[in-house]
Amino acid sequence: MSGASRSAAVKRLMKELSDLQADPSPEFTAAPLEDNLFEWHFTIRGPPEAGFEGGRYHGRLIFPPDYPFKPPNISFLTPNGRFEVGKKICLSITGHHPEYWRPAWGVRLALVALISFLPTKGDGAIGALDYTVEERRVLAGRSRGWRCGVCGVCCGDKGSDESGEGQGRAGQNMGPGAADAATGDAKPSQATAESTPDANIPIPPSPSAVPPPASSSSSSSTTAPPSQPPAPHAVTISPTPLPHLDPTPTPTPTPVPQPAPPQHLTEILRTIDRALALVFLLLAYFVIRRVSKLVEGEAKGGAGRFWAE
Structure with missing residues (x-):
């Protein structure tokens, strides 16, 4: 060896x-x-x-x-x-x-x-x-x-x-x-193989527990694998509760009421509206009168006379 x-x-x-x-x-x-x-x-x-x-x-x-x-x-x-x-x-x-x-x-x-x-x-x-x-x-x-x-x-x-x-x-x-x-000067007997592997492979430690051995039948192998180490228990980490915070409520802003327009200003605006309406009516009257005269003058055959007047 x-x-x-x-x-x-x-x-x-x-x-x-x-x-x-x-x-x-x-x-x-x-x-x-x-x-x-x-x-x-x-x-x-x-x-x-x-x-x-x-x-x-x-x-x-x-x-x-x-x-x-x-x-x-x-x-x-x-x-x-x-x-x-x-x-x-x-x-x-x-x-x-x-x-x-x-x-x-x-x-x-x-x-x-x-x-x-x-x-x-x-x-x-x-x-x-x-x-x-x-x-x-x-x-x-x-x-x-x-x-x-x-x-x-x-x-x-x-x-x-x-x-x-x-x-x-x-x-x-x-x-x-x-x-x-x-x-390293001797060889193993014929019961073993003729050579052994190199020693660079680490030697595992001896076990602390004995797994139960299993047997197998001559017709078929029914050997159960040795028991494995128990799976590690899951560790549940409870979250640390945060201290309760009492924030100061934000005050809701109160809407500022808009001041109503003065009474005299309202009356002035109404008067202006009436005056503008009257002006439009007068303009409409004069336009209609002029157009009617124009139509009458043409009907009499004297458009030039109409404008001379």
Whole structure:
């Protein structure tokens, strides 16, 4: 794997290992193999229901070269009555459904989701089983004496019950091969791809909440996407009421009455009107008289005589 010292996958896996060692969980242990950083083995504590109480179940995580941008493949090595042994299980946090995977998820979230998924029904999903509660209790008792032939972990050891010791021992068991992988001198096993992406891609932070995993049927994928963060609440901002203003009403202007014309002026105007009317009548009389005389003179044949007069 060229440029592994700058690989985002190597840096992310080393960071997650460091976080698990610094803050171990009482429900599981997980650590890479001594010679392969891309294959981790885990041991989870059975939930107190559905026949898993007291069980210790061992399995492995196979990480792709472009992790965390693609999910790991998960398989169980311990018979448990819920998942087939050695078969990649189908969950929304596994390689069967990369479309649901989020780079912010990691090993811790995947194992917590795996524990919460154990008591659920298989419903014919890939790698799922539906043993009875009694059968699972028998397998839970037998799981305490099961030992892994690859990493040598025994599920009945004290370290598998006390996750802090088991996690610390797993971290210390990282041999030169894993250290070389972190510095870029080793290659991942055949379970992973031959190359990893460059480390220039930023590593997303670990999530604070565990979304419920979803299963899918062998005939059709019915996996529901993980729950999304709740939408932010709308904030209603009430407007600040303006102080009530009492404007002074504008006074309405009072119309000024126009003075009536004097009485004597009215009489003068009436007299002038009468005089003008009389003048027009006199002019009309004289014009009519002149015209009538003219007509009479022409009738007598003497228009010149008329004008001589």
